[in-house]
Amino acid sequence: LKTGAVYRTITSLLVAVFLISVISSAVLAAEKNDGLASYAAYKEQYANQAYPQTRIQVSAEENTGITGAVLVKAEYEGENVPAVSFRNSGDSVDFPVTVNEAGLYHLELLYQPIAGEKKLIQSEFSISVDGKTPYEEGKNLLLEQPWANVGKEQDYTVMPEQSPLQEWTRMSLQDPEGHSTQALYIYLEKGAHTITLTQQKGAWLLREIVIYN
Numbered sequence: 694l695k696t697g698a699v700y701r702t703i704t705s706l707l708v709a710v711f712l713i714s715v716i717s718s719a720v721l722a723a724e725k726n727d728g729l730a731s732y733a734a735y736k737e738q739y740a741n742q743a744y745p746q747t748r749i750q751v752s753a754e755e756n757t758g759i760t761g762a763v764l765v766k767a768e769y770e771g772e773n774v775p776a777v778s779f780r781n782s783g784d785s786v787d788f789p790v791t792v793n794e795a796g797l798y799h800l801e802l803l804y805q806p807i808a809g810e811k812k813l814i815q816s817e818f819s820i821s822v823d824g825k826t827p828y829e830e831g832k833n834l835l836l837e838q839p840w841a842n843v844g845k846e847q848d849y850t851v852m853p854e855q856s857p858l859q860e861w862t863r864m865s866l867q868d869p870e871g872h873s874t875q876a877l878y879i880y881l882e883k884g885a886h887t888i889t890l891t892q893q894k895g896a897w898l899l900r901e902i903v904i905y906n
């Protein structure tokens with residue numbers, strides 16, 4: 694073979710190897726994501742949808758189904774109120790939500806972490822709307838764990854001892870990777886829906902969910 698022909702042959706082989714690598718990576722990524730779009734792609738898909746101004750509260754006792762989790766009484770603002778207790782992976786609860794207008798909505802949780810040993814405790818959960826996870830980030834969402842200083846601060850270079858707090862906290866869905874500080878949206882068609890929260894790890898109480906804008 695002439696030098697030019699050899700060069701073209703090698704180039705063709707390298708291009709073929711590169712294409713195979715790209716295709717394989719795409720296939721693996723699709724398998725990893727279970728075919729789910731990223732939140733950025735999801736948001737782009739519904740970019741022209743409305744942001745209906747509403748606030749819909751659904752309390753723990755209004756749930757339409759609990760699996761593994763338990764409905765308990767918890768103190769909130771001086772009263773004993775129903776709350777869903779998540780303790781084990783796979784615990785889940787269904788909430789009925791009806792919206793009068795199709796659009797993108799925020800979802801807020803009123804929850805209380807259940808503190809354990811003095812170590813980082815951050816509960817994880819997933820969300821589904823009518824049985825489907827809306828986007829990849831919805832498979833592993835995080836709940837903030839509040840902490841308090843319990844030791845004296847020696848100087849600015851040493852952090853004081855900290856202890857996890859058991860206090861009620863409101864938090865909207867957040868990007869678990871921290872790529873954005875803005876609350877995540879979910880798209881809902883006009884009508885009735887079922888929103889399911891499923892425990893991944895940690896332990897926490899859930900008093901209510903709120904759909905709002």
